[in-house]
Amino acid sequence: MTLNDPELAGSRQFALAQKPRDSATLIVVRHDDNAPRVLLGKRHGSHAFMPNMFVFPGGRLDPADMRLKVGADLHPLVHEKLQLRMRGHRSPSKARGLAIAAVRETYEETGLFLGNIPDGATLANEEWDGLLAATQLDLSHLRFFARAITPPGRTRRFDSRFFVTDARHIGNLDNPRHPGSGELLTPHWFSFAEAQELELPMITRDILKRLQPLMETQSDLPADLPVCFQYYRGKSWREDAL
Template sequence: MNTTAQPFDAAQDLADAPATAGARQRPRDAATLILVRRGRRPEVLMGRRAPGHVFMASKWVFPGGRIDRADFLAAAATEPDGPTRARLEAELVPRRARALCLTAVRETFEETGLIVGRAAPAASVAGPWREFRAAGALPDLAALTYVARAITPPGRTRRFDARFFLADADALLAPEPTAGSGELDEIAWLPLEDARALDLPAITRFVLDEVSERLGNPDRPLPFVRMVRGAHQVTHV
């Protein structure tokens, strides 16, 4: 494990949402999924948050969101693979580690209509997994690789302890996104170099660079980004 200072602009990072008196607000567990189409010009799936959002309005982000109670109970076609499972369970109890993988898949489906899963008989279930299961699929958790962790700095309107996962587009049952829930007003596959030119939150830019490096070196240590004594710190494990 090693710890390094990183060239984050903390003021810009905090400006992604209005400051509040929530410095002591406890971060909520969340998960984000970076879908990648490999090739000569690798592409990532990103969406622009609608202008009316309090949190990161009009910013381009990867699909994701906070954990839901239903994610602890949802069925899956496959389980997280060895390295991803081991890394998550070094931080979390196994039940919560698995639930966060399911969060990443569910949020991606809700926001983009894309299914990271395997075909299965349609099933009728209650709650936020209803439409996913009705589409005739079960989540493919083995397709996810745990690649980064970040805790939202104090002072944000909302705080998350976010785990970032990477998955190949080959794991999708259909290759193109739909309108999803409407939380993202534009969704697109973008070459990495084009994505860097967008209006991105500081952490999204950091993770985008991490993904670019990881495509050539999949065994890179996992970065953990957080604020310590007013400065961003990155620990690699």
């Protein structure tokens, strides 16, 4: 990517680069068919950031995400990698909060929950707080796969962490608790080949290419897998391994 990339065309240019906001994304992959499939949804055309593009579920870190207790924590290696080169104050609770944000945003946008919902559980409501009152969060199946900071000049900038999990860890895979918040239109399972034919942000396309060969040979990624970190420095696109 370069600062003249077509994806930046039409995006408002700022005299000073906006500070990236912490965010998290969950990549859910199914292996119950002839080829692995990944969950993507189309962003509404009215959105200021990446309108009409297909993306993974995800969104901004909420301060409340950093205060939640979990039933099963992140793998220690995943927790450690999330804290590497963390902007601002390095915090174990922020690292955990990013993982929780990915789970929360996926639930809010699709109705799918990473974890087990007790049989016969009656939720106080279908919102995130109603779900939390009925179950405990299990982060142990999350794997930290990639990190990317939106280039300067975009309408929105995010410091995004991309987590991967196998769909068998979704407790209500074929029975979403609600139809979604409307952030993503008609979430759908696509093969990797089908996904590459969609209108995708460049970072999403890049991550799919990196993930596909791994998902074709395994369902759960190892916790010690190197994490690809992409960002701009000056006018050059950099790529490091965490």
